[in-house]
Amino acid sequence: MVNSDVQENKMVVVPTGHIVVNAKWHSSELTTLLKSKFKVLLMGDIGTIDLYPSTATGLIYLPESDLMVETSCYKKRIKKLHSSTAIQQKYVFMEVNNRTQHLLSEIQQWVVIQLKMKLLCFSSTEEAAHMIVQLVMLAIKPHGNPFTTTSTSANVHQPLDSSVLNLVREFKGVGSSRTGTLLEKYKSVKNIMDAPYGELVEVVGVSAAKKHS
Numbered sequence: 001m002v003n004s005d006v007q008e009n010k011m012v013v014v015p016t017g018h019i020v021v022n023a024k025w026h027s028s029e030l031t032t033l034l035k036s037k038f039k040v041l042l043m044g045d046i047g048t049i050d051l052y053p054s055t056a057t058g059l060i061y062l063p064e065s066d067l068m069v070e071t072s073c074y075k076k077r078i079k080k081l082h083s084s085t086a087i088q089q090k091y092v093f094m095e096v097n098n099r100t101q102h103l104l105s106e107i108q109q110w111v112v113i114q115l116k117m118k119l120l121c122f123s124s125t126e127e128a129a130h131m132i133v134q135l136v137m138l139a140i141k142p143h144g145n146p147f148t149t150t151s152t153s154a155n156v157h158q159p160l161d162s163s164v165l166n167l168v169r170e171f172k173g174v175g176s177s178r179t180g181t182l183l184e185k186y187k188s189v190k191n192i193m194d195a196p197y198g199e200l201v202e203v204v205g206v207s208a209a210k211k212h213s
Helices: 004-009 029-035 071-083 101-114 125-140 162-169 175-186 189-194 197-204 206-212
Strands: 018-022 039-043 051-054 057-062 089-095 118-122
Touching (some): 018 029, 018 125, 057 125, 089 101, 089 125
Parallel strands (some): 018 039, 089 118
Antiparallel strands (some): 018 051, 051 057
16 A cells, blocks of 8 residues: 555646546546536545645545544645645635534634645535636636736736636625725735735635635
8 A cells, every 4th residue: 555645745747627636536526517627537546635726736625524524534634735745735625504614713723824725615516616627727827817917018907807707706705895806906816815814804804814715
């Protein structure tokens, strides 16, 4: 058996426009949704990492069913992601509902404050898939601005992509009124997700910032 530490530290090369999914999720609703958007590569030798939206990005996926088991189980998985030397962008996706809400504060404190990783919350599998799709899209156009294109000669902003505007509006706790503020300040989805918690609080308030820090 291959040591799981070796598996997490092994570089997983993800072809452009593809997403690598741990084989344990092969029959899940999440995988089905992702297959409708991109080519999904199922792999069984990537240790405890659940998905690779790109070669440099890995994430742990925690639906309600995983959060309801012994705490040490999912914490071990998160620690593996944190210690990986092959992954640059590290995300934890957590399902938040009436049954898991009480865990949010503790997990947020540990993941965001102590481990310095990104915690993204979702309320449905569809929402989780939607956010993962955005991570894949960012890998496809790493130097592009998914919200607006700026002309360097005239320094004029072109119209915003309506599909991306709709995405930001759907972020939990943000809504239409704060979408413009977020786009004006951070310019891209990646910048929003990488923004420090303290900055997000100033822009969208404590409640929304907790959901996307």
